[in-house]
Amino acid sequence: MIKKASLEDAQILSRIAGQNSSSAHWTPAGFEAEIKNGAALVLKSCRGGAATGFICCRFVPPSSEITNFAVSNDFLRQGFGKALLQAALKALKQKNVKEITLEVSVRNTAAILLYEKNLFRKVSAREKFYNNIDDALIMKREL
Numbered sequence: 001m002i003k004k005a006s007l008e009d010a011q012i013l014s015r016i017a018g019q020n021s022s023s024a025h026w027t028p029a030g031f032e033a034e035i036k037n038g039a040a041l042v043l044k045s046c047r048g049g050a051a052t053g054f055i056c057c058r059f060v061p062p063s064s065e066i067t068n069f070a071v072s073n074d075f076l077r078q079g080f081g082k083a084l085l086q087a088a089l090k091a092l093k094q095k096n097v098k099e100i101t102l103e104v105s106v107r108n109t110a111a112i113l114l115y116e117k118n119l120f121r122k123v124s125a126r127e128k129f130y131n132n133i134d135d136a137l138i139m140k141r142e143l
C-alpha cells in the first residue's frame with residue numbers, strides 16, 4: 001500500500017535511506033523538512049503498519065525531479081519500488097507536472113531497469129559525478 005508520508009515517518013524513512021549507498025542519507029530532520037515542504041511529494045510504501053520504502057520528489061509544474069528513493073533491504077524485489085514510482089507519477093500528473101527527471105549512477109542496474117520499464121529514457125550523463133569515479137545518468141519521462 002502506498003500513502004503520503006507524515007512527520008511520524010521521518011525516523012523510519014531516514015533509517016531506510018541509510019541502508020544503502022544509492023539513496024541520499026537524509027536525517028530525520030531532513031525528511032521532516034521535506035514532508036512539510038509544499039513543493040515536495042513524499043510517499044511511503046507499507047506492509048501491515050510498517051514502512052517498507054519511500055520516494056521523494058520536488059515539483060514546480062510543469063517540471064519535477066525524483067530527489068530520493070529507496071526500499072528497505074528486507075523488502076527488495078517485492079514490487080514496492082515499482083508501486084512507489086508509479087504512485088509518484090500518478091500524483092505528479094495530478095499536480096499538472098508534465099515531465100520528471102532523475103539522476104542515477106551508471107552502476108545502479110536495478111534502478112535503471114526499473115526506470116526503463118517505466119518509460120524513462122537516458123538523456124545525458126555527468127562524468128565522474130559520484131566520488132569523482134562513477135558517471136551519473138540523467139533520465140527523463142513525460143507524463
Ligand SMILES: CC(C)(COP(=O)(O)OP(=O)(O)OC[C@H]1O[C@@H](n2cnc3c(N)ncnc32)[C@H](O)[C@@H]1OP(=O)(O)O)[C@@H](O)C(=O)NCCC(=O)NCCS
Pocket residue numbers: 020022023069070071072075076077078079080081082083102103104105108109110111113114117
Ligand atoms: C531501486 C529500488 C528502489 C527498487 O526497489 P524494489 O522494490 O526492489 O523494486 P521492485 O521489486 O518493484 O522491482 C521492479 C523492477 O526493478 C528491476 N529491479 C529491481 N531490483 C533489481 C535487481 N536487484 N536486479 C535487476 N533488476 C532489478 C526489475 O526490472 C524489477 O522488475 P521485475 O521484478 O519484474 O524483474 C531498490 O533496489 C533500492 O532501494 N535500491 C537502493 C536505492 C536506489 O538505488 N535508489 C534509486 C536511486 S536513483
